Amino acid sequence: DLAIETGGCVSDSLEMARFGRDHAATTLVVAGVRFMGESAKILSPEKRVLVPDMEANCSLDLGCPDEEFAKFRAQYPDHTVVVYANTSAAVKAQADWMVTSSIALPIARHLKAQGKKILWAPDKHLGGYIQKETRAEMVLWKGSCIVHDEFKAIELENLKKQYPNAKVLVHPESPADVVRLADVVGSTSAILKAARELDADTFIVATDNGMMHALRQQNPQKFFLEAPTAGSSATCKSCAHCPWMAMNDLQNLLEVLETGRNEIHIDETIRTKALVPIDRMLAFAKDYKAQQEKDQLDGTHHVLPRRVSITALLGSIILVSCYALLQNHWWGHPAGKPLTVASIQGNISQSIKFSADGLQLSYDTYIKSLENQSVDLVITPESAHPVALAQVMDQVGERIVHATKTNHTYYLLGAISEDSATEYANSAYVMNPDGQFYYRYDKHHLVPFGEYIPDLFEWFVKLLQMPFGEFQAGALVQNPVRVKSLWIAPNICYEDLFGEAIARSIRQNSQKGMQPHILANITNLGWFGYVMVLDQHLQIGRMRAFETQKPIIRTTNTGITAYIGANGQ
Incomplete structure (x- = not known):
């Protein structure tokens, strides 16, 4: 989380190294194990590379000492040497190719097609998987990852019986009998991708359980189980946690930032040699990706x-x-003075949004952002505060009013309007720089069963004899809001899907002398998790901007927040 918040990178060792190489920073802090720091130094020799703990290592790296590997390699002079990324710079310097788990199979197939024999190190399980899939002639170093080596197939089978609909995601560093039970075998990125895209609610994951945070964060609506590493009689049902990666804590990170200690140094001769197999893999991966796209x-x-x-x-x-004829044909024209806008994407998980903790998090996130912005207008997503506006103002109203007055800022926030004890609406409110609410928009296109019960199903609600609440729909055409010299027309959630309704609203408001200059869509999207709908909704917004020739400000909770120009870009 810290890496993401500070503009860093969360990925595998090679992607972190590439990110560091391409970044303008002169100091890189690699929160990982030693070989990861070395990979960053290989690609960025001119930069200072620091690691939180020099003792943080990797069983695959430790299990393949460079001197022992040199003796092993000497026994097979006619083999092409391919090493995994989880090795030291000194071992990489002896290789012809370096691979990551995501590109290992294509490279092995490429070498087999050329008639090459392969000497593989250090992971025997990953090597065995590659050998089985490609039928390449391979000699394997007998190393293994202490985390993945502990997964037990018999216990995994028992867990699958408890969750028969679960999909099993397995990293190929796992033993062969575990890999055989997998629905998806792949790298860290492949596991993350499968969790997002597979049509399943439950997943069993066989890899370092440090990944579970990212999986749950990216897929809050899905359920993830750790694959078992021991039987029911053991003290630890799942011990799939790397002890060396766990040495990267905030205290060590703080000390590194303060002192600059734990700098990675690599002999230049070794670094230059180690760069060769990495560059060879990167060149192959680039060509392979281009060919895949062409084949598709x-x-x-x-x-x-x-x-x-x-x-x-x-x-x-x-x-x-x-499109070519129309994209440069403008029927709109500039109006008013420029407006500075901050769209705040809170990323409040749907699983906690309606709890007391989630409500407090929404207050802290959005109001702190409001307090820190010196812009004309601050916009929050749909239901940023998922309670009645009166409750919001009772709890944090003083902070909101103080921030808008201090910063001379207009504030558009998503909240629930309450007209009576039984009448509610999903609304957008706007507060002026004097701390007064002067505008309200109510969502018109409500979500069936989520925001209202369709007429044909009222019998079902009565049958249940349970109290069901529902929102009241706003008018199809509502006035825009004036912010300084510009008129802004809000819409909520998927209302921007209805192009004809937006066009009618623009037309009728223009006839009243309130022609909108800007469209503003606020939405939640937290219900969907990280799926294709997030990008689809952005594309819908682009089309609305292009066909109305009006810029759109999109502010989402977990989707894609964006400014879209009047040309749809």
């Missing part, structure tokens, strides 16, 4: 029937031609 395009063409292909092609040509 070719494959899409071939599976379509000829008539459909021609129709789709003609339709695409027409659409692209229309």
Whole structure:
């Protein structure tokens, strides 16, 4: 979390090293184990590379000493040497190729196609998986990861019986009998991708349980179980936690930042040699990705029937031609003075949003942001404070009013309006720099079953004999809000899907002398997790901007917050 908040990088060793190489910073702090720091230094020799604890190591690295590896390599002079990223710079310097788990299979297939024999180190399980999948002729170093080596197939089978619908995600450093039980075998990034994209609610994950935080954070609506490393009689049902990675704590990190200690140094001769297999892999990965993209395009063409292909092609040509003709044709015109806007994306998980802790977190997140902004307008997402506005003002109203007055800022916030004991609406309020609310917009297009009960299903609600509440819909056309010299037309959640309704609102308000200059969409999207709908909603907003020739400010809780120009960009 700290790395993300400070503009850093959370990824595997190679991606961290590449990020550090391309970043302008002259000092890199690698919160990982020693080989990760070395990888960063190999790619960035001119930079100072620090690690929180020099004793933080890796069992794969420790289990493959460079001198012993040199003797092993000498026994197979006709083999191409391929080493895993989890090795020291001194071992990498002896290799022809370095690989990560995400690119290991394609490189092994490439070498096999060239008739090469492969000497692999250090992980025997990953090597065995590569050998099985590619049928390449390989000699394996007998190392293993102390974390993944502990997964037990028999216990995993028992857990699968308890959760028969769960998908099993396994890192290929795991033993072969565990890999055989997997629905997906892949690298850290592949596991994260599978968790996002697979149509399943429950997952069993066989890799370092340090990943569970990221999995749960990115997929709050899904349930993740750690694959067992021991039987029911053991004191630890899942001990899949790297003790060396756990040595990276905030205290060590603070000391490194204050003192500059624990700097990584690599002999230049070794560094230069170690760079060769890394560069070779990076060049291969770039070409491989480009070929994959080309193959996907070719494959899409071939599976379509000829008539459909021609129709789709003609339709695409027409659409692209229309866009090309219209994208530089402006029927809008600049108006008013520039407005500075801050859109605040809180990333409040849906799983805690309606709890007392979640409500307090929303107050702290959004109001602190409001207090720190010196802009004309601050916008928060839909239901940023998921309670009645009166409750918000009772608890934190003084802070909000003080911030708007101090910063001379307009404040648009998402909250619940309460017109009576039984009438509520999903609303957007605007406060002026004098600390007074002067505008309210109520959501018109409500979500069935989430915000209201459709008429045809009221019988079902009565049958349950349970109290169900629902929101009141706002008017289809509502006035925009004046912020300084500009009119802003809000809409909430998926209302920007209804282009005809937005066009009608713009047209009718223009006739009243209140033509909107800017559209503002506030939305939550926390219900969906990290799925394709987040990008789809952004694309919908782009189309609304292009067809109305009006810029759009999108402010989301967990989606994609963005400013979209009047040309849809």
